[in-house]
Amino acid sequence: MRGSGNVFRDLGHKNADVEQFKAILAAEIIKTLNREGLSVRKAQGRTGIAAADFSRIRNADLGRFTVDRLISIINRLGSRKAVKVKVRRAETVEHAGMQ
Secondary structure, three states: OOOOOOHHHHOOOOOHHHHHHHHHHHHHHHHHHHHOOOOHHHHHHHHOOOHHHHHHHHOOOOOOOOHHHHHHHHHHOOOOOOOOOOOOOHHHHHHHHHO
16 A cells, blocks of 8 residues: 555544644754754754754654744744645545555
8 A cells, every 4th residue: 555645644643734744844944953053052042942842843742833833943043945735635635545
């Protein structure tokens, strides 16, 4: 069986699309921290966002974060990301996962 392209959907999570989007945003934050050699403390100093939040993001503990908050963190790190949303009918998504 082929996956749907969304691991959270494949695992049966209720808000799979939101969880996937949050994971993508968190990965972008982690890439920025790594690229710029920022520890969580340095990231806190630059953005004013708690070091503990950056630690949560690094550990993929995203339950406390909204999509808006993650985008805000990306912006405060000085990055900009383009987001493309593709909307499909739910039955098309379910059917695609069963192929």
